[in-house]
Amino acid sequence: MTKIFDAESIPLNSSTGFYPVGGKRLEYVWLGPKPEAALTLVFLHEGLGCVALWQDFPEQVARATGCGVLVYSRAGYGASDPVDLPRPLSYMHDEGLKVLPALLDAAGVRNAVLVGHSDGSSIALIHAGGVTDPRIKGLVLMAPHVFVEPLSLESIANSKVLYTETDLRQRLKRYHDENVDCAFWGWNDAWLAPAFVDWNIEKYLSQISVPTLLIQGQDDQYGTELQLQAIASQIAGPVSTVLLERCGHSPFRDQPKLSQQALVDFIPTCRQ
Template identity: 55%
Template sequence: MSQETAYVTAAGLRLEYRWVGPGPQAAPTLVLLHEGLGCVSLWRDFPDRLAAATGCGALVYSRAGYGRSQTIALPRPLDYMQREGEDVVGAVLDALGVESAILVGHSDGGSIALVHAATEKRRRVAGLVLLAPHVFCEAVSVRSIAAARREFEVGELRARLQRHHGENVDAAFRGWCEAWLDPAFMQWNIEGHLPRVTAPILLIQGEDDVYGTTAQLEAIARGAAGPVETLLLPGCGHSPYREQPDETLAAAARFVRALVGR
């Protein structure tokens, strides 16, 4: 299928997406779900490399308010990750004909992947690769997001993000940070979804992640119904696929190949 960015309408939203490798009728599909400041382009070449290493297709889409997808009204609801996992991910997969999916989620995208795996009715999720996911709010996350807000307001972060989000830059950043910095968000918790996640999970996190501790991984391993593998990367922060791409790719590819028998 084409590697060019295209658009799909799902759950009433016009969303940009990119497809790499074989289509959904030819192979299982890696579904990449981006972080709280991510979008299609910020995955860089990781989807291409993972598709090539596994023989799977790769679908990457930008959530509403990110990248070149349609914008949103602020503020985002504090349960925005649950809403995405329950209402939007499945609609995107339906619209693009995906029948067998391995969810690859980074940060917020990992949380969304867990919610979708717990609530989807089609039983098409064969596995999950979760990079620095979170299932509850930690004080370290709040401190780091507050620091990111300062960098966005007075530093270079806004300009860097605008290259990827264009006119959505404020919706993307403020929708994310204002939700996490709302005092009520300290009560956010999706651990109750974990017993309904039966597919195998690979967890990858950097030991130097400033947005979350290994308590997140421990909670997932303790709560999920399916088998869970954990990989901690020394000298790595919050973005394993960017900071240690080769190690992250090798682990993810091995896990996916075992799932799909390749």
């Protein structure tokens, strides 16, 4: 097991701003070394996420690994530009095949590990399997999904009730501000569309040869271990799997230290 550095002992440079990508301004935070100095970990958020909702996890990972970290909000999230609704059901394909390559170009990324959560993991898989991109040296996939499960749809339908009948909208507004409805309905309406039940990205898996780390909570309310089994059995490169007890859909929030340790142990395999 690789030792996690003392987080406070490592100086950490940071910068913030917006990258122009596809006619939209995408907010970003850069932590640690620039692309020419170290491997870059690119964080891809979940369907309701953004830069701020990663909380301090990217900073802790940057300090623990010595890598540069790029965190950004997709269009329609956080402080990035809004998008028109409804989102196309191909929105994750659009992100992985078109937006992410342009974002990496805009940021000057040279060598990267994609760190995805939920929808962000799917986007990472689509990019790694659908784009010939030698910059990608590894994948870290938290709570990934490659096909639709009844459990996922049940939980997403429940989130719709919470958004309309509880304070969930107000809590999300703290992070997304004027994008809050764009973020929620763009994600929720797409997943609950009748045609989305056939969504499947398994065809990309056999094209992925870089090292891959899978992290999932045993109590994930949005997906089962069938997702991990499908990825591990079909991906061409080496795969490591970490199942976390007392952990739901967000390992970096529910079990941050164990999730961080899994990344610290995994990253050296992407530098070989």
